[in-house]
Amino acid sequence: MAPRIAILGLGLMGGSLWRRLAAEGYPVTGYDIDPATRMAARADATTMSNPSAGRIVDTIPAAVADAEVAVLGVWVPDVEGLMHQIHETGFGGILTDVTSVKQPVQDIIDRKYPGTRWIGGHPMVGFSRQGYTSSHGDMYEDCPWVLCIDEDAKPASTMRDWLFLARIFTSIGARVVPITARNHDEAVARISHTPHIVANALTLNAAASPLGHLALTLGAGSFRDSTRVATSSPDRTASFCSWNSDALADELDQLIARLNQARMILRSGSNNTQALRDWLWPGHVVRSAWPPLPDNEVSFAASGQSLLELGHAGGWVRKVNGTQVVAVRPTSIPLR
Amino acid sequence: MAPRIAILGLGLMGGSLWRRLAAEGYPVTGYDIDPATRMAARADATTMSNPSAGRIVDTIPAAVADAEVAVLGVWVPDVEGLMHQIHETGFGGILTDVTSVKQPVQDIIDRKYPGTRWIGGHPMVGFSRQGYTSSHGDMYEDCPWVLCIDEDAKPASTMRDWLFLARIFTSIGARVVPITARNHDEAVARISHTPHIVANALTLNAAASPLGHLALTLGAGSFRDSTRVATSSPDRTASFCSWNSDALADELDQLIARLNQARMILRSGSNNTQALRDWLWPGHVVRSAWPPLPDNEVSFAASGQSLLELGHAGGWVRKVNGTQVVAVRPTSIPLR
Numbered sequence: 001m002a003p004r005i006a007i008l009g010l011g012l013m014g015g016s017l018w019r020r021l022a023a024e025g026y027p028v029t030g031y032d033i034d035p036a037t038r039m040a041a042r043a044d045a046t047t048m049s050n051p052s053a054g055r056i057v058d059t060i061p062a063a064v065a066d067a068e069v070a071v072l073g074v075w076v077p078d079v080e081g082l083m084h085q086i087h088e089t090g091f092g093g094i095l096t097d098v099t100s101v102k103q104p105v106q107d108i109i110d111r112k113y114p115g116t117r118w119i120g121g122h123p124m125v126g127f128s129r130q131g132y133t134s135s136h137g138d139m140y141e142d143c144p145w146v147l148c149i150d151e152d153a154k155p156a157s158t159m160r161d162w163l164f165l166a167r168i169f170t171s172i173g174a175r176v177v178p179i180t181a182r183n184h185d186e187a188v189a190r191i192s193h194t195p196h197i198v199a200n201a202l203t204l205n206a207a208a209s210p211l212g213h214l215a216l217t218l219g220a221g222s223f224r225d226s227t228r229v230a231t232s233s234p235d236r237t238a239s240f241c242s243w244n245s246d247a248l249a250d251e252l253d254q255l256i257a258r259l260n261q262a263r264m265i266l267r268s269g270s271n272n273t274q275a276l277r278d279w280l281w282p283g284h285v286v287r288s289a290w291p292p293l294p295d296n297e298v299s300f301a302a303s304g305q306s307l308l309e310l311g312h313a314g315g316w317v318r319k320v321n322g323t324q325v326v327a328v329r330p331t332s333i334p335l336r
Numbered sequence: 337m338a339p340r341i342a343i344l345g346l347g348l349m350g351g352s353l354w355r356r357l358a359a360e361g362y363p364v365t366g367y368d369i370d371p372a373t374r375m376a377a378r379a380d381a382t383t384m385s386n387p388s389a390g391r392i393v394d395t396i397p398a399a400v401a402d403a404e405v406a407v408l409g410v411w412v413p414d415v416e417g418l419m420h421q422i423h424e425t426g427f428g429g430i431l432t433d434v435t436s437v438k439q440p441v442q443d444i445i446d447r448k449y450p451g452t453r454w455i456g457g458h459p460m461v462g463f464s465r466q467g468y469t470s471s472h473g474d475m476y477e478d479c480p481w482v483l484c485i486d487e488d489a490k491p492a493s494t495m496r497d498w499l500f501l502a503r504i505f506t507s508i509g510a511r512v513v514p515i516t517a518r519n520h521d522e523a524v525a526r527i528s529h530t531p532h533i534v535a536n537a538l539t540l541n542a543a544a545s546p547l548g549h550l551a552l553t554l555g556a557g558s559f560r561d562s563t564r565v566a567t568s569s570p571d572r573t574a575s576f577c578s579w580n581s582d583a584l585a586d587e588l589d590q591l592i593a594r595l596n597q598a599r600m601i602l603r604s605g606s607n608n609t610q611a612l613r614d615w616l617w618p619g620h621v622v623r624s625a626w627p628p629l630p631d632n633e634v635s636f637a638a639s640g641q642s643l644l645e646l647g648h649a650g651g652w653v654r655k656v657n658g659t660q661v662v663a664v665r666p667t668s669i670p671l672r
Contacts, residue, residue: 124554124555124556125556125557143556144553144554144556146554175553177550177553177554179550183547183550184554186547186551187547187550187551187554188554190541190542190544190547190551191542191551191552191554191555191556191558191559192554192556192558192559194538194541195538195558195559195561195562195563196558197595197598198534198538198562198595199558199562199619199623200598200615200616200619200620200623201591201594201595201598201619202530202531202534202591203619203622203623203626204594204618204619204622205526205530205587205590205591205594206526206527206622207619207622207669208526208590210648211519211522211523211526211648212650212669213628213648213649213650213666213669214513214515214519214523214647214648214649214650215522215523215526215527216527216622216626216627216628216650216666216669217480217511217513217628217650217651217652217666218460218480218482218513218520218523218524218527218528219460219527219626219627220460220461220479220480220527220528221461221565222527222528222531222532222535222564222565223527223528223531224626224627225531225561225562225564225565226531226534226535226561226562226564226565227531227619227623227626228558228561228562228623229557229558229561229562230616230619230620230622230623230624231620231623231624232620233620234613234616234617234620235613237612237613237616238609238610238612238613238616239609241602241612242602242606242608242609242612245602245603245606245608246602248602249599249602249603251541252595252598252599252602253599254541254544255537255538255541255595256592256595256596256599258537258540258541259533259534259537259588259591259592259595260592262533262536262537262588263585263588263589263592266577266578266581266582266584266585266588267581267585270581272578272581273574273575273578274574276573276574276577276578277570277571277573277574279536280536280566280570280573280574281570282540283535283536283537283539283540283543283563283566284536284566284567284568284569284570286539286540286542286543286552286566287535287536287539287563287564287566287567288566288567290539290552290555290560290563291552291555291560292549292552292553311550312546312547312549312550313549313550314548314549314550314552314553315553316553330549330552330553333543333548333549333552
């Protein structure tokens with residue numbers, strides 16, 4: 001019997017999850033604070049191949065009633081208020097989210113709702129689009145989906161809840177990555193938050209007087225791609241960068257140190273081509289081998305330790321069989 | 337009567353130009369140092385809609401014989417050697433190139449071949465692919481194509497040569513941008529060379545121990561796009577960065593200063609969301625208005641001064657009518 005799932009917040013993330021779970025036949029209940037979004041989703045529900053699976057309701061209590069899992073489909077600043085409303089219903093099921101920072105959210109839960117069956121989550125999908133109207137059912141196919149695990153040994157019940165969620169998300173094609181909240185935040189500072197800051201800095205560099213108009217006219221593929229995420233909402237970018245300030249500032253330190261290396265080579269005189277080429281080479285090798293390819297499938301008993309080892313190695317869970325997971329690690333990329 | 341053009345070097349740039357000029361009916365002669373490339377191009381010539389227009393020859397003298405224009409389709413390091421070979425034929429026509437730095441090439445010409453009818457050129461197209469097999473005839477449609485003009489007043493004959501080239505390149509759909517070699521190099525340091533350095537630095541940041549494997553697995557759209565050009569050949573990237581060392585090092589200074597601003601905001605304490613948002617906003621506005629749209633068409637008499645004003649404002653020439661140009665400036669993007 002497929003688990004009953006509530007999705008609270010039907011934006012790009014929550015809306016896409018609701019669509020796909022309904023299409024897969026999960027009894028899934030959606031709620032959004034915006035009546036127009038609920039109306040649009042209700043209209044979509046009638047056209048689904050499985051119209052009885054996806055329902056839309058008008059209140060949070062109605063959404064979580066009888067649900068075994070509640071997914072918070074909201075931004076970080078709205079997590080606390082939504083948790084308050086869910087808590088008031090007496091909901092006792094598994095809770096997870098889709099926000100882009102994990103330790104600050106975990107801290108809120110630990111402080112305000114200790115003992116809650118909370119497992120932080122983060123599907124790594126592009127979000128230059130926003131809102132229910134951009135949502136689509138195949139967004140999570142092959143998408144890395146972080147599900148957090150504590151470093152401390154946790155009671156077996158937590159592992160059961162983790163596997164319960166992992167079974168759902170792998171069933172819609174996601175690559176479930178087990179990792180601590182803190183490691184998630186450090187990794188995401190590197191591969192998402194730093195590129196967002198850099199995109200804005202590169203744009204301002206290009207547009208600086210007196211050659212800004214010329215530079216923007218000459219901008220081609222490398223400018224287009226390296227600055228693309230500067231089109232994202234500054235409110236949202238500021239929000240997740242602020243929540244991840246320490247890890248992001250550390251990554252900017254590292255990036256600036258690397259750029260200083262390149263600058264010193266450029267300033268070292270006219271015969272710097274070979275030194276520049278040597279500086280460029282390792283990044284070229286790593287990026288040319290990206291994205292990582294799955295190595296052979298392995299199957300092992302799920303435990304905090306075995307799963308954290310998997311996530312740390314860049315691996316992901318493909319399938320859950322009882323207390324066993326089927327997983328892959330990436331083929332080796334030579335790291336620095 | 338369409339001018340006779342020689343293309344020396346049939347890689348991505350030269351090959352694409354040869355294809356398109358032939359398709360437009362220009363009598364265009366192609367040469368490449370690689371016999372296999374000549375063979376492939378010869379085979380393509382027979383299938384063209386205008387098979388008499390595009391020819392392939394086996395020597396440089398044969399290529400430039402009777403040509404009014406010779407286009408050097410080679411990298412910067414090969415310009416000098418190729419110029420020597422062209423010079424030996426006694427070629428007296430207009431010379432131009434497609435390399436990504438303009439002042440160092442101009443310096444070579446001024447030192448070794450003073451009095452040559454040289455007009456530096458640079459079509460701004462992506463070059464993550466390379467070689468004749470990647471070339472295609474519509475690559476220069478709407479492509480900004482820099483044609484250099486000196487700051488000093490130049491004899492009218494130079495303006496005639498400039499207009500001769502501009503007429504050819506606008507006829508295949510390029511946006512001809514008139515600007516000095518030095519301004520070109522500064523602008524390109526901003527919108528191409530800096531993004532190349534940053535792409536490698538971001539990749540190394542992501543791949544750093546101990547979380548490199550995890551970070552590479554979590555990398556999604558922002559990582560993919562911001563690091564894409566790290567897949568380019570490090571030899572080529574090192575070559576154009578080295579030739580543009582001073583301008584590029586200056587741009588890295590500026591970029592590092594901007595990243596330091598962001599880092600200081602991040603380190604300023606927990607309540608930094610608004611300050612981050614204010615820092616992100618100007619780049620967001622500029623990038624969201626990019627690429628620049630053409631404003632109303634204007635027509636004016638071509639002169640060094642009128643063309644440099646156009647290029648400096650981010651404008652481009654659409655068409656050449658005798659000594660008049662039809663041009664557009666971009667609609668206003670609010671710059672910093």
